[in-house]
Amino acid sequence: MDLDAYQVVHEPAWQRLDELGRRRRRTGAESDELVRLYQATATDLSVIRSAAPDPEVVTRLSQLLARSRAAIAGAHEPSWRDAVLFVVERLPAALYRIRWWTVAVMTAFLAVAIVAGVWVATNPDALAAMGTPAQRQEYVDRAFAEYYAPGAGFAATVWTHNALLTAVCIGTGITGIGPVYFLYINAVSVGNIGGMMAAHDSLGVFLQLIAPHGMLELTAVFVAGAAGLRVFWTWVAPGPRTRGRALAEEARALFTVAIGLIGVLFVSGLIEGFVTGSTLPWWLKIVIGAIALAAFWTYTIVLGRRAVRAGQTGDLDDDRAGYTLATVG
Structure with a gap:
């Protein structure tokens, strides 16, 4: 297909659609014309994507259609029904669909952390790289425990920091490198600290x-890594869908995961801020953490399985995702 010739022929219609879409008020005839031009331009975009997928033209028409659709349908008003649908169906479905990715990421993370920990604990040179003997002793005896000083301020700081990191992990997922780097650095860091604590006979304190x-916090990290890598794999192997549509659908579904992880990390931040550094018995602290983790997986598996069987994926409905064309009348 000659894309330049195609653009010349259809440019007047695209410009007219842009003009109508930007108007604040339209007559009935103009509204009908807007819908007809919207449908025609959507067809044009489909043709260009199939025959001559020029990125600049595709982006321009996609933006034009998005503005036009907003003009046709109006802004969507959030409701309690949307919030309930998100919590009960969309989020658990999105989490459920990447459950095995999450397990795989968890396994790899723990393997790296254990190897790093054993290396630091058993290799004098690796242990020496963690600081001078006095610095290491200070960290083991005081600094590590004092970091978990209980309080709302600490909980809020931990929450916002972890939420930002997991969002970055998901956001850079399409590169394939971002999530792997993020997970590797965190696994090595956890392993190194654990190894240093073990070398000073304080592994029990570390685990407590x-x-x-x-x-729960590390599970959120595993989920973020799984979501990011799922986006990357969708780009590599989109399956029967076009690569553009597959990426759009998976990215929207996994953005749902990113929003949900804010809540998960809020709970883990509360535990870290008010339970970890408290005077509660260590076994009760661990029980509280285990209950939180069990609640997460129960939510993911029970509600997620039900939502997926009902057809949910975590993505937007077809009409809000732009896959359903508006009609006149």
Whole structure:
């Protein structure tokens, strides 16, 4: 297909659609014309994507159609029904669909952390790289435990920091490198600290202070990594869908995961801020963390399986995603 010739022929219609879409008020005839031009331009976009997928033209028409659709349908008003639908169906479906990716990421993360920990604990040179003997002793005896000073301020800081990191992990997923780097650095860091604590006969202290909040917090990290890598894999192997549509659908579904992880990390932040550094018995702290983790997986598996069987994927409905054309009348 000669894209330049195609553009010349259809440019007047595209410009007219842009003009009508930008108007604040339209007559009945103009509204009907807007819908007809919207449908025709959507067809044009489909043709160009199939025959001559020029990125600049595709982007321009996609933006034009998005503005026109907003003009036709109007802004969507959020409601309690939307919030319930998100919590009960969309989020658990999105989490359920990447459950095995999450398990795979968790397995790899723990393997790297254990190897790093054993290396630091058993290799004098690796241990020496963690600081001078006095610095290491200070960290083991005081600094590590003092980091978990209980309080709302600490909980809020932890929450916002972790939410930002998981969002970055998902957002850079399409590169394939971002999530792997993020997970590797965190796994090595956890392993190195654990190894240093073990070398100073304080592995029990490390586990007692990490486990209460860490079970849920690290699970959120695993989910973020799984979501990011799922986006990358969709780009590599889109399946029967076009690559553009597959990426759009998976990215929207996994953005749902990113929003949901804000809530998960809020809970782990509360545990880290008010339970981990508290005076509660260590076994009770771990029980609280285990209950939070069990609640997450129950939510994911029970509600997620039901939502997926009902056809949910975590993506937007077809009409809000732009796959359903508006009609006149």
